[in-house]
Amino acid sequence: MLFSPYPKTRREELFDRENELKEIEDAVRRGERLILLLGLRRLGKSSLLNVALSELPNPSIKVDVRKTYSEFSSVNRYVIGKMLLSAMGAKRKLLEEAKIFLKRVRGISISGFRVEITSKEFSITELLEALNDYGENAGRVVIAFDEAQYLRFGGATRYDGILAYAVDNLENLTFILTGSEVGLLFDFLKFNDPEAPLFGRYHHDVVLNRFSPDMSAEFLRKGFEEASFPVTEREIDDAVRELDGIPGWLALYGYIRATRNLGHNEAINEVLREAKSMIQTELSRLFAYSPRYRVILKGIALGYSKWKDIKDYLTLKLGYINDSNFSKLLENLVKSGYVEKEGGEYKIPDPVLQRIFREL
Ligand SMILES: Nc1ncnc2c1ncn2[C@@H]1O[C@H](COP(=O)(O)OP(=O)(O)OP(=O)(O)O)[C@@H](O)[C@H]1O
Ligand SMILES: [Mg+2]
Known part of the structure; x- marks a missing residue:
């Protein structure tokens, strides 16, 4: 459903973004090793990432670093390792094929479709090396980190260093990183800091923009049609003006109207309320500083x-x-x-x- 208020996973649910999908696909096919998906909050980065991964012919795994950080209050190597392994465990084919390479990684054990970290010897770098070896035959392995700016909280685990090593040496891996907090993402990656491990590394940036007014209107019309919910052109115009091309708010507006049968003004107010509760935790963390x-x-x-x-x-x-x-x-x-x-x-x-x- 076009208006579903969750990140999309399938191409049919994603409105437009054809160019961005193609850009990602081409970059992976060319063998680029580091791709960044950049854009404001609610522009559809996670959706684009999900759909790109599902469309790519390559084996891929994804970790949502913000979610991981909220859950474990840490993103040390065991935590991120655990998430990478569990993402692999969910992909039977990948795990089956990668098994013989994973067996060489110290500190992990594999039984059936469960892969676990069993000792302190575990290293992310070794895991990436194993995936790189697997990729040599299976085709480039894509490793995605959603909200990657949270990787800066790795403590003793320096993900910038790990990434730099991988980008330089592991030719069968492509990393895709996204982040809403673009400044913080660049603070973490430090491409311009000569002292930093990723200094000067090439990265392909895919920038997500908001929908144009025409596209926004088209998105709303299509979604309401799909939900068989009647709206007027005036309401659509007004929503387009109020929500300014941000797909997340447009989808939420449509979802609220269509599922709760609300009028236009009520729905706009409800978008504000929902948006508020959505960012409450983030804001309270900020205000605590x-x-x-x-x-x-x-x-x-x-x-x-x-x-x-x-x-x-x-x-x-x-x-x-x-x-x-x-x-x-x-x-x-x-x-x-x-x-x-x-x-x-x-x-x-x-x-x-x-x-x-x-x-x-
Ligand atoms: N192109 C699109 N077509 C349909 N729905 C979309 C599109 N882009 C975003 N959405 C919807 O907008 C909402 C926000 O999308 P998503 O979570 O992918 O954005 P995000 O940029 O990752 O947001 P955040 O910065 O909060 O993580 C979701 O409900 C999603 O379904
Ligand atoms: Mg997201």
């Missing part, structure tokens, strides 16, 4: 766009802060993807979040 984030977001949402104006607003509300501390907070918000900086002005690029932040 500093309550100033709340006020800065609110200020920008209210229309203060210049560095100085935002700082004045913050000072008025919460008192003195020095320039460099303020800049750091603002910069972190830009990295998190909540705030965008364009031509010296700061703004909230997502209209739904903008409305939510106004009420903070």
Whole structure:
């Protein structure tokens, strides 16, 4: 269903994104080893990744690093190793064929379709080497990390170093990384830091954009038609304007209307409410670092766009802060993807979040 509020997994459920799918496919076929899927929250990165993996002829495994981190409060090598192995366990053919290579990896045991880490000797690098050997005959193995910026919490496990080693030496592997918090993703990867392991490494970036107004309208029409739910063109136009081409909000709006039989305005309000509860945990984590984030977001949402104006607003509300501390907070918000900086002005690029932040 086009409006289903979960990441899509099949091509038929994915609206458009033909070019992006082809771009990924071509990059993998060319043997590129590092692909990044970039885009704001709710633009459809996870969906695109899922569908790309299901369409590619290559064996593939995927780990959702944000989910893993929330579940285990850690992404050390045992945790990520466990997730990689369990992703493999879910793919019978892959596991069957890769078994003889996996047997060489120290610290894991295989019985039937269960692969487990059994000792401290386990190393991610050895696991990747085994997959690389498997890939030599089976074809390039694609390893995907959704919300990869969370890999920066690896502690003693340095995933940037592991990735750099793999990209340089394991020619039968392709890594696909996505991240909503693009700034944090690049902070983790550090392509421009000469001291960092991934310095200067080639990466193919696939950038997801929002739907154009025409595409957004088309998406809504198609979804409502599929759900046999009647709407007017005026409602569609209005929703397109309010939700500004962000597939996640468009789908949620459609889903809410079609499943709960709500009117247009009610559904828009409900999208705001749902969006709010969706980002609540993320926001509360952010505000726990500093309550100033709340006020800065609110200020920008209210229309203060210049560095100085935002700082004045913050000072008025919460008192003195020095320039460099303020800049750091603002910069972190830009990295998190909540705030965008364009031509010296700061703004909230997502209209739904903008409305939510106004009420903070
Ligand atoms: N091209 C699309 N066609 C149909 N539905 C889509 C499309 N893109 C996104 N969606 C829907 O939008 C919602 C958000 O998509 P998804 O979770 O893939 O985005 P995301 O960029 O990974 O979001 P987040 O940054 O929150 O992880 C989901 O309900 C998904 O079904
Ligand atoms: Mg996602």
